[in-house]
Amino acid sequence: MSEKKMSFSIKNWSQDDQPREKLLYKGRSALSDAELVAILIGSGNRTESAVGLCKRILGSVDNNLSALGKLSVAQLMTFNGIGEAKAITIAAAMELGRRRRSEDKVDRTKITSSTSVFEVMQPLLGELPHEEFWILYLNNANAIIKQQQLSKGGITGTLVDVRLTLKTALEVGATALILVHNHPSGTLKPSQADQQITQKLKTASQSLDIKVLDHVIVTEHQYFSFADQGIL
Incomplete structure (x- = not known):
């Protein structure tokens, strides 16, 4: 009894499986964003292939991957064919x-300007929906020794622990600090609280011969530097 041979040609695979084959035979760079996301979800719905569904999802955010990354699990689940497991994936x-x-970005450990601070911290803070306050601890060569998150959710004098900041600075042998936080609203104007905590940390650090070199406010695409603006 002869057995019928199965063809493994890409054209004979189901449409949902084609992106996997394309990646295997042509490499990752040959796939569109929709095809890559389709591999993650594996299948579409009754009327759309995985690729078609992913094109629609990406279309809802103007085909912007950064915007896709901001969608919550609940928002992803509003698309027909995207359940909790696929949304989480x-x-x-x-x-x-x-x-x-x-x-x-962290591999570029030497800080040479406010731009280099932005390059290091934007991937961490630029797209967050809430505020976070971080400290960059630097050595004599202005290389980052340590990055530390001090607060999450907002900036007030009570949320930023000055003693913890300086204790860590002494432990890692830092000679300088750079303060960094994000503004999810996109505004670059420093608030009164931003200015107060900057002065508070600057004054406390001076007693230990540790310099506060800058305070950088990060948004998704831009930044504001206290040092560049001469208000440090």
């Missing part, structure tokens, strides 16, 4: 991409 992949960008 997409969200996890977007977060891995964000962390990878962050690690790539």
Whole structure:
């Protein structure tokens, strides 16, 4: 009894499986964003292939991957064919991409300007929906020794622990600090609280011969530097 041979030609695979084959035979760069996301979700719905569904999802955010990464699990689940498991898979992949960008930037450890601060911290803070306050601890060569988050959710004098900041600075042997926080609203104007905590940390650090070199406010695409503006 002869057995019919199965063809493994890409054209004979289901439409949902084609992106996997394309990646295997042509490489990752040959795939569109929709095809890559389609591999994550595996299948579409009754009327759309995985690729078609992912094109529609990306179309809802103007085909912007950064905007896709901001969608919550609940928002992703509003698309027919995206259940909780698929939504979580997409969200996890977007977060891995964000962390990878962050690690790539951290390799540029020497801080030479406010722009280099932005390049290091934007992948961590630029797309967050809430405020976070971080400290960059630098050595004599202005290289980053340590990055530390001090507060999450807002900036007030009570949320930023000056003693903890200076204790860490002494432990790692830092000679300078750079303060960094984000404005999810996109505004670059420093608030009164931003200015107060800057002066508070600057005054406290001076007693230990540690310099506060800058305070940088990060948004998704721009930044504001206290040092550049001469208000440090």
